[in-house]
Amino acid sequence: xxxxxxxxxxxxxxxxxxxxxxxxxxxxxxxxxxxxxxxxxxxxxxxxxxxxxxxxxxxxxxxxxxxxxxxxxxxxxxxxxxxxxxxxxxxxxxxxxxxxxxxxxxxxxxxxxxxxxxxxxxxxxxxxxxxxxxxxxxxxxxxxxxxxxxxxxxxxxxxxxxxxxxxxxxxxxxxxxxxxxxxxxxxxxxxxxxxxxxxxxxxxxxxxxxxxxxxxxxxxxxxxxxxxxxxxxxxxxxxxxxxxxxxxxxxxxxxxxxxxxxxxxxxxxxxxxxxxxxxxxx
Amino acid sequence: xxxxxxxxxxxxxxxxxxxxxxxxxxxxxxxxxxxxxxxxxxxxxxxxxxxxxxxxxxxxxxxxxxxxxxxxxxxxxxxxxxxxxxxxxxxxxxxxxxxxxxxxxxxxxxxxxxxxxxxxxxxxxxxxxxxxxxxxxxxxxxxxxxxxxxxxxxxxxxxxxxxxxxxxxxxxxxxxxxxxx
Numbered sequence: 304x305x306x307x308x309x310x311x312x313x314x315x316x317x318x319x320x321x322x323x324x325x326x327x328x329x330x331x332x333x334x335x336x337x338x339x340x341x342x343x344x345x346x347x348x349x350x351x352x353x354x355x356x357x358x359x360x361x362x363x364x365x366x367x368x369x370x371x372x373x374x375x376x377x378x379x380x381x382x383x384x385x386x387x388x389x390x391x392x393x394x395x396x397x398x399x400x401x402x403x404x405x406x407x408x409x410x411x412x413x414x415x416x417x418x419x420x421x422x423x424x425x426x427x428x429x430x431x432x433x434x435x436x437x438x439x440x441x442x443x444x445x446x447x448x449x450x451x452x453x454x455x456x457x458x459x460x461x462x463x464x465x466x467x468x469x470x471x472x473x474x475x476x477x478x479x480x481x482x483x484x485x486x487x488x489x490x491x492x493x494x495x496x497x498x499x500x501x502x503x504x505x506x507x508x509x510x511x512x513x514x515x516x517x518x519x520x521x522x523x524x525x526x527x528x529x530x531x532x533x534x535x536x537x538x539x540x541x542x543x544x545x546x547x548x549x550x551x552x553x554x555x556x557x558x559x560x561x562x563x564x565x566x567x568x569x570x571x572x573x574x575x576x577x578x579x580x581x582x583x584x585x
Numbered sequence: 586x587x588x589x590x591x592x593x594x595x596x597x598x599x600x601x602x603x604x605x606x607x608x609x610x611x612x613x614x615x616x617x618x619x620x621x622x623x624x625x626x627x628x629x630x631x632x633x634x635x636x637x638x639x640x641x642x643x644x645x646x647x648x649x650x651x652x653x654x655x656x657x658x659x660x661x662x663x664x665x666x667x668x669x670x671x672x673x674x675x676x677x678x679x680x681x682x683x684x685x686x687x688x689x690x691x692x693x694x695x696x697x698x699x700x701x702x703x704x705x706x707x708x709x710x711x712x713x714x715x716x717x718x719x720x721x722x723x724x725x726x727x728x729x730x731x732x733x734x735x736x737x738x739x740x741x742x743x744x745x746x747x748x749x750x751x752x753x754x755x756x757x758x759x760x761x762x763x764x765x766x
Contacts, residue, residue, distance in 0.1 A: 322692060329663075329664070329667070332660075333659065333660030333663065333664070336649075336659040336660055337658055337659050340659050343653060343659065344659075345652055347653045347654070351602050352603055353607045354606075355602050355605065356606070356608075357610065358602060358603055358606035359587040359606035359607065359610075361607055362606060362607035362608065362609060362610035362611065363610055365607075365609060365610070366610035369611075382642060430605040430606045430654070431605060431609035432605055432655050432656050434656075434708075440604070453717065465656075467658065473656060490621065509612075509615035509617075509726070510612075510615075516713050527675060570610055570611075579729075
């Protein structure tokens with residue numbers, strides 16, 4: 304009886320020792336992995352990027368076919384064209400307003416390279432990493448660093464670079480829960496005059512954002528356009544952010560909030576432009 | 586013997602690529618597909634009782650690829666997958682042995698619970714300091730995400746059972762008969 308109980312205790316001890324040594328080995332393994340994290344991730348990116356890009360494009364094409372079919376009457380292509388056209392027009396309004404207000408130079412992010420104020424690096428979107436983070440195929444070798452803004456051809460803000468590897472980078476979208484950007488509100492239907500209302504657009508995940516920190520005495524309207532204000536010194540001003548869809552006002556609170564439909568669309572984003580030389584005017 | 590782990594490694598790798606590229610366009614009501622988790626869970630679930638080495642291997646490989654293609658530090662998913670793998674095998678050993686050793690009735694709740702646990706804990710390590718967002722994760726389409734992944738998991742469950750598990754059983758029967766002869 305004593306012998307069997309002693310052997311049972313020994314067995315238990317051995318089990319605990321086994322688990323403990325396994326856990327220690329695992330910790331060391333994870334520690335080493337994290338030391339080499341940057342190299343490992345970059346290596347797998349290099350290995351996988353051709354396949355990843357191919358699958359990303361294939362998914363884009365297939366979703367273009369499947370989604371209109373699911374929505375039955377949704378004419379995807381026409382809608383997409385109209386959205387792009389709309390974004391272009393909104394961008395033009397934003398620029399013209401800016402000119403009128405402050406007599407600043409016109410700028411454009413198009414691939415034709417009209418821009419004289421900013422240097423951009425064009426990067427292809429190669430994947431979506433879960434929570435409102437996308438991967439692009441340019442990294443530190445192309446002059447990209449953390450914190451640089453990423454926009455599309457129409458001047459729509461996507462987000463900022465938050466992780467840079469040798470050959471690729473990750474862009475934290477403005478819809479990421481950790482993202483906050485300063486914006487100003489362009490009033491809808493007021494001869495394109497920019498009001499002085501400022502606020503912050505915060506990410507709420509799953510490609511959605513909301514407007515916050517707007518004083519309750521300021522009047523917001525559905526359809527008001529939000530553009531970057533450059534206060535935080537990361538994004539150049541007057542880049543398109545989104546449109547107010549629903550206002551949530553409570554007089555008991557010092558600030559009002561609003562639901563915002565962001566202008567960026569990951570599904571239609573093949574290429575992004577990373578602004579590499581933006582410096583806040585002193 | 587070594588074919589299955591090799592297939593698992595390749596499958597996990599391509600699942601990681603696919604879920605970050607192809608399936609990124611098929612986000613349904615905010616819910617995305619976690620192919621690595623589905624295949625990892627299937628491999629663990631169908632592993633024979635008392636076997637802990639292969640589930641550990643699957644957890645390390647699946648966790649590694651999951652972390653490589655996500656913004657978290659390497660190791661988070663490895664640890665979570667190991668916990669899930671051992672818990673699933675332990676729970677399976679406690680469940681009543683049916684005629685069918687891997688019934689769907691066990692698979693459904695085990696998968697749902699494991700997926701929910703993984704999803705919530707993984708969010709806690711995302712760069713958005715999501716400890717505070719776990720509650721938010723519950724409300725924002727979390728159930729839809731579980732159902733979306735469960736749908737594909739059940740689909741692959743039947744494929745696995747029909748072709749791979751059946752193949753394993755046939756081989757074991759042949760071995761048994763050969764030994765008897």
